[in-house]
Amino acid sequence: MEPQLFKAADRGIFGNDKFRIQSVLSNRRPGTGRPDNFGRLIVFNDDIVSPGGFLGMHPHQNIEVITILLEGSEYQEDDLGTKTELLTDHVQLISSGSGIMHSSGNPSGASNARNLQIWFEPRVRDTKPEVQLKAIDLREKTDRWHLQISPDGAHGSLIIKQDAWLSKGRFSTGTSPS
Template identity: 40%
Template sequence: MSKKVIHRAHTRGHANHGWLNSHHTFSFASYYNPERMSFGLLRVLNDDVVAPGMGFGTHPHGNMEIISIPLKGSLAHRDSTGTQEVIRTNEVQIMSAGSGITHSEYNGSSTEPVNFLQIWVFPKKQDIQPRYGQKAFKPEDRQNRLQTVVSPEEQGDALWINQDAWFSLGSLKEGFSEVYTFHKEGNGLYAFVLDGEVEIDGEKLGKRDGMGISEASTVEIKASADAELLLMEVPMR
């Protein structure tokens, strides 16, 4: 029998700093909920809106896999590996902090806000050499299908991270139905609805709702309306 945990959008932690309006699915910064520390090795899922011209100044990370997905607008990135890039909608960025990295993230526009997901996953190996990756993904390749954007090793177009984790995006039309099969035994699946409505394992989820499923090998996904969906399969321990 599978285990489920549901996090409705309105139950997320919330911090509005003016320049930053952030919703936290899991405990982060001033939001602390002992029952919401992580889902397996998925530690952070932040839904951030950053005002034009504003951002996060240079700060350090270590031994964490960090994934950024812009949903609207662009993000300007600079880090201690010498990387300087702008990440836009339909692109995904990964950063293996490893033995230590410093970076800054700013809104890439002086006129429009940027909305992006910041996701942290605990790493498989400690103290690896810090690494940066970024790729553009064709939106047509996720129309009524699940497009893998992150995997444990380079598979097709996916970015790879230092963990047995798979991330997929889907732009699903009402009526879409598919059975998701786990890539690795012992993994769990966390679904995050970016927009629209879906039914996952019989549970109805709306915009910005999240749901974790573990102790399962397959999960049934249905779109009860047009929907944008992010799936994150991660080890549970």
């Protein structure tokens, strides 16, 4: 697959007074001029959630939903009984499988929360839903990649039901990631 450049100026921006979504892909909205997908990757958003912004219970089915918290905190809850506060550098993977109800929001009354939302179609459909969380403090672990998500759980990564690998890193100025 050939590399593609998606410039920030080409992102779709939509939302409301509580959520600002900057999308690289079309999010299945026709006529955006952005691609519908990149292989099995169907959503890649940079989201900003205003203080007190909350998205009530809503369904997900047969989607691998990755949330990477970049700033602030978010509270997330689902019908499996999972209740989680995501903090900066946390990574959450919801394998929605046969179906899950989920809600999320910014519990802060003063600061925005910012996350990356990355969605993949799963390799196998209608599996048992599950939620996984990985917390790693990258402030102490700079200048190298840290595997966060993989199909086999290598190096303690979260297990995604797709052939996808996701690594995170923090690099000092002038350092070249390898």
